[in-house]
Amino acid sequence: MAEVLVYVDHVDGAVRKPTLELLTLARRIGEPVAVALGNGAEATAEVLAEHGAVKVLTADAPEFADYLVVPKVDALQAAYEAVSAGGSLAAVLVPSSAEAKEIAARLAVRIGSGIITDAVDLEAGQEGPVATQAVFAASYTTKSRVSKGTPVITVKPNSAPVEAAPAAGAVEALTVSFGEKSTGTKVVSRTPRESTGRPELTEAAIVVSGGRGVNGAENFHVIEELADSLGAPSALARRRRRRLVPALQPGRPDRQVGLPAAVHRLRHLRRDPAPGRHADLEDDRRRQQGRRGPDLRPRRLRRGRRPLHGRPAADRRGQGPQGLTCASLAAPQSAGAVW
Amino acid sequence: MSLRIVVCVKYVPDATGDRHFADDLTVDRDDVDGLLSELDEYAVEQALQIADEADDAEITVLTVGPEDAKDALRKALSMGADKAVHVEDDDLHGTDVMGTSLVLAKAIEQTGYDLVITGMASTDGTMGVLPAILAERLGVPQVTLLSEVSVEDGVVKGRRDGDSASEQLEASLPAVVSVTDQSGEARYPSFKGIMAAKKKPVQSLDLDDLGIDADEVGLEGSWTQVDSATERPARTAGSILKDEGEGGKQLAEFLAGQKFI
Numbered sequence: 001m002a003e004v005l006v007y008v009d010h011v012d013g014a015v016r017k018p019t020l021e022l023l024t025l026a027r028r029i030g031e032p033v034a035v036a037l038g039n040g041a042e043a044t045a046e047v048l049a050e051h052g053a054v055k056v057l058t059a060d061a062p063e064f065a066d067y068l069v070v071p072k073v074d075a076l077q078a079a080y081e082a083v084s085a086g087g088s089l090a091a092v093l094v095p096s097s098a099e100a101k102e103i104a105a106r107l108a109v110r111i112g113s114g115i116i117t118d119a120v121d122l123e124a125g126q127e128g129p130v131a132t133q134a135v136f137a138a139s140y141t142t143k144s145r146v147s148k149g150t151p152v153i154t155v156k157p158n159s160a161p162v163e164a165a166p167a168a169g170a171v172e173a174l175t176v177s178f179g180e181k182s183t184g185t186k187v188v189s190r191t192p193r194e195s196t197g198r199p200e201l202t203e204a205a206i207v208v209s210g211g212r213g214v215n216g217a218e219n220f221h222v223i224e225e226l227a228d229s230l231g232a233p234s235a236l237a238r239r240r241r242r243r244l245v246p247a248l249q250p251g252r253p254d255r256q257v258g259l260p261a262a263v264h265r266l267r268h269l270r271r272d273p274a275p276g277r278h279a280d281l282e283d284d285r286r287r288q289q290g291r292r293g294p295d296l297r298p299r300r301l302r303r304g305r306r307p308l309h310g311r312p313a314a315d316r317r318g319q320g321p322q323g324l325t326c327a328s329l330a331a332p333q334s335a336g337a338v339w
Numbered sequence: 340m341s342l343r344i345v346v347c348v349k350y351v352p353d354a355t356g357d358r359h360f361a362d363d364l365t366v367d368r369d370d371v372d373g374l375l376s377e378l379d380e381y382a383v384e385q386a387l388q389i390a391d392e393a394d395d396a397e398i399t400v401l402t403v404g405p406e407d408a409k410d411a412l413r414k415a416l417s418m419g420a421d422k423a424v425h426v427e428d429d430d431l432h433g434t435d436v437m438g439t440s441l442v443l444a445k446a447i448e449q450t451g452y453d454l455v456i457t458g459m460a461s462t463d464g465t466m467g468v469l470p471a472i473l474a475e476r477l478g479v480p481q482v483t484l485l486s487e488v489s490v491e492d493g494v495v496k497g498r499r500d501g502d503s504a505s506e507q508l509e510a511s512l513p514a515v516v517s518v519t520d521q522s523g524e525a526r527y528p529s530f531k532g533i534m535a536a537k538k539k540p541v542q543s544l545d546l547d548d549l550g551i552d553a554d555e556v557g558l559e560g561s562w563t564q565v566d567s568a569t570e571r572p573a574r575t576a577g578s579i580l581k582d583e584g585e586g587g588k589q590l591a592e593f594l595a596g597q598k599f600i
Contacts, residue, residue, distance in 0.1 A: 011503050041384045066501075069471065069481060069509060097485055097502050098467070105436075105468035113438065116561025117466045130566070136358040136463070141569045148562040184480030185514075186495075188507040206599060230600055 002030035002090035003083055007076060007103065008048065008056075009095045013040025015047050018095040018157040023051040025122045025160045029129050030090045032167075033057065035079045035174070037072055038064040049169020051162065052182055057082070059174040068185035069099060073106040075176040079112060082174065084150065091129050091151040093122075101154050113149025120159045129153060158205055206232040342490070345452045346386045347443055347473070348379040348415055350408035351463040358463070363435045363558065365563040367462055368405060372502045375411035378458035380418070380525035385518045386456045387526070389490050397421050399450055403431060403442050409541065417528035418538035424450055428545040433558030440469055442556060444476040445549040454495065455515045459484055470517035480510035486521040510563040 003200035004026040009016045013292050017121040019034075026032035034053040041058035060129050063071040070185050076092075085086060094104040108115040119131035125145060131153050133142045145151065210223035220234075238243050352358045352371040362366040383400065390396035400415040402408045403426040412423040426446050434442070447455055455477070460467035461526050474481030482488075485497035485508070499506045500521070527534070546553060554560050580589045594600045 068506075069483075073475075080576065097500060097571050101468050102471035102481070102483060103465075105466075105471045107435070109440075109472050114435065116563055129396045135465075135568075139358070139571050140360065140381060141571065142364075142565050142567045144563055146562060147564045181478060181480075185482050185510040187507055191505045193501075193503055193505065198347070295362075300502045325378075 002088045003033050003054075003086075004090050005076075005079060005083055005092040006034045007094040007100055008034050008036040008041075008044055008051070009097055009100055010036060010040065010044050013043030015044050016095070016097075018097070018155070020047070020162040021160045022093050022095055022155055023053060023161045023165075025155060026091075026093050027052050027163075027165060027279065028122065029124050033079075033083055034169075034217065035076055037075050037099040038263060045169050045171045046151050049167055050058070050164055052165035052167050054167045055077045056169055057174040058171055059176050061176065061178075063178055063182060066187055067183050067188075068187055069102050069106065070105050070184060071176075071178055071184040073110070074178050074182055075174060076103060076107050078109055078176045079174055080107065080150070089150055096154040096156045099106045102207050102288075104152050104154050105331060107148075108152040109177075111149055111152075113152050115144035115152045115154070116144055116146060117154045119153050119155045122153065122159070125167045131155075162285075178230070192223070204233050206230050208232050208234050210234065342390070342393045343451055343453045344386045344390060344398045344479045345398060345450055345455045346382050346415065346420065347378075347447075347455065347469075348383065348400050348411050349376045349458075349459045349461045349463075350355065350374070350402060350404045351376045351461055354462050359570070360568045363433065364568055365558065368407070373407055373410065375414040376458060376462045377518060378460055378462055379411075379415075380458075381518050381522050382456045382458045383415045383418050383420060385488055385522055387465035387561075388523070389454070389456075389488070393490065396495050399424060399452075401433075401443065401446055401450065402426070403439055403446070405432075412541055414528065415535050416539045416541075417532040418526055419532060420539075422474050423541040423543060424428065424537055425541055426546075427543045428553075430546055430553040433561060434556045434560040435563050436464070436466055437562050438556035438560055440472040442546075442549060442551060443463050443469075443579055444473055445551060446544060447473070447477065449544075453512045454490065455479075455513075455516070456536040457517045459517050459519045470515055473513040476514075477515065481515045482508050482510045482514050483517040485516060485518050488516055488518055490524065494519055497565055544578065575583060 006019070006022050006026050009019050023032050031054045032052050032056045034048045035057045037059050039060060042059050045056040059075050061071070080089070080092060092104070092107065094100045101117055105115055114131070116131045118133055120134050121132035123130050128145050128151050130143050130145050133144065135142055146153070208223055208227040210220060214220055215225060223234045342450065346390060350373045352366060352373055356371045358371055359367050386398050390398055394471055398420040398442070400420045400424050401424045401470055402411055406427065409425060412425055416423055424446055426442055431442070455473060457470045470483045471481055482495055484499050486500050488495065488497040493512045494509060495512060495516060496507070496509050499508055546556070580586055580593070591600070
């Protein structure tokens with residue numbers, strides 16, 4: 001059976017959820033061979049085996065932590081060469097985290113393969129794996145495949161369920177020789193992100209997002225409380241140009257959501273700019289444009305949102321007995337769950 | 340010696356417009372108004388700030404795209420860049436990230452560079468991998484996804500805010516840098532800047548000038564293939580709960596009904 005290389009995203013041996021989802025997808029295409037790098041790599045084997053990894057290739061070296069991206073590309077390339085030499089390698093799957101995407105891209109150039117990023121689903125096809133992507137702020141769904149080389153595909157979090165599928169998970173040490181370019185970018189210092197105790201925004205299935213509807217930073221706690229009761233991260237719906245951010249800093253949302261689409265990797269995003277209205281950003285902007293008629297400015301001066309002449313009615317802000325203001329939910333699996 | 344900065348920018352369909360696909364499943368760039376990608380404005384801004392700090396610097400903005408992509412170059416020039424390079428060729432239609440990065444790398448090498456700056460992603464394709472591929476192709480350090488960047492004595496330093504940690508990075512020039520939307524507000528072009536931009540040189544290059552074969556790029560030369568693109572069905576109306584003192588309960592019932600809680 002064909003093998004599928006799966007790059008493991010872990011923090012000191014603790015495997016992150018998107019990697020386990022990746023194993024589910026990998027099993028649709030072939031036998032998952034996991035590649036875990038850096039501190040704690042061997043500790044990942046147990047949980048990877050429980051989720052279907054037949055083999056876990058591990059490597060640890062100070063280079064992985066001391067230099068950016070390239071040492072990991074060297075290692076993944078070594079794994080690629082080791083596995084593809086042994087027979088049929090069907091695909092290389094990588095989680096869509098910022099760093100892992102860069103690793104995947106550089107590997108793709110080196111091995112002369114096409115790359116598809118941010119897939120939300122993956123299935124086996126006649127001519128190799130078919131990736132589903134949500135594009136243009138999820139207004140279109142595309143199906144694509146890699147037509148040259150071994151497909152390198154990065155997959156967004158929450159694209160597949162985590163499934164237990166016990167497999168051998170034999171640990172094998174990977175021999176890596178670092179190229180001369182691998183020490184180009186030095187990581188001088190590293191400060192771990194302060195944990196809020198809530199799930200990562202990028203990995204969450206539910207996000208509670210609040211904006212100016214809460215009427216000021218001091219009220220943002222209602223969003224946090226709802227988030228906590230749902231076990232979800234809170235987020236700040238962002239107006240263009242971040243007008244709200246300084247005002248809402250004390251509320252400490254976990255992250256901002258909103259434009260540009262590139263900064264968040266949620267499959268679906270909904271935000272509620274004011275109570276009683278529901279829209280995702282795209283629809284909202286389009287509707288405003290329609291209401292105000294065509295843009296008459298010269299084309300080269302036309303950009304983004306036009307100045308608002310009318311502010312949202314004050315009586316729509318911060319309303320709601322029982323301490324509820326506006327909040328909206330992003331739920332990948334249930335369309336129409338927005339009010 | 341003068342610091343040569345090349346800023347890669349992209350002309351993208353306006354995200355507020357009705358973005359869609361053409362018949363050959365490429366992004367339709369004709370029927371939708373285009374503009375300089377918002378994320379690339381941050382790259383231009385950081386280039387201008389680095390140039391201000393340096394004794395002597397020259398900023399070249401580079402784009403690959405159709406005729407209209409000149410608009411994006413003009414915008415960057417009006418913000419303060421010195422000159423522009425536009426790679427334009429009919430054979431480029433449908434090029435994927437591998438082809439685009441090849442063209443950019445050749446054009447950057449031909450222009451000459453000490454520092455390449457890009458945005459974190461384009462607002463249409465949103466892949467976010469081009470800076471890394473450029474660094475791989477050029478064989479120089481990648482210092483990507485920076486929220487803060489500075490250049491001093493031939494060394495580029497910056498802060499990269501990752502998913503799990505914030506890292507301070509350092510690399511010697513030449514290097515490829517990408518900056519995020521947290522790097523600092525991009526300036527608006529002044530009227531003077533807009534007028535001055537009209538006189539700034541825009542060099543046009545085609546594939547022959549860069550020594551690239553037509554079959555290495557374009558739809559045929561692409562290493563990936565899009566088989567289908569389906570528009571999302573119109574969303575059904577959500578339900579609006581009117582709060583008459585029982586809003587919280589109704590909300591909780593709704594959430595329970597949808598299995599959120």
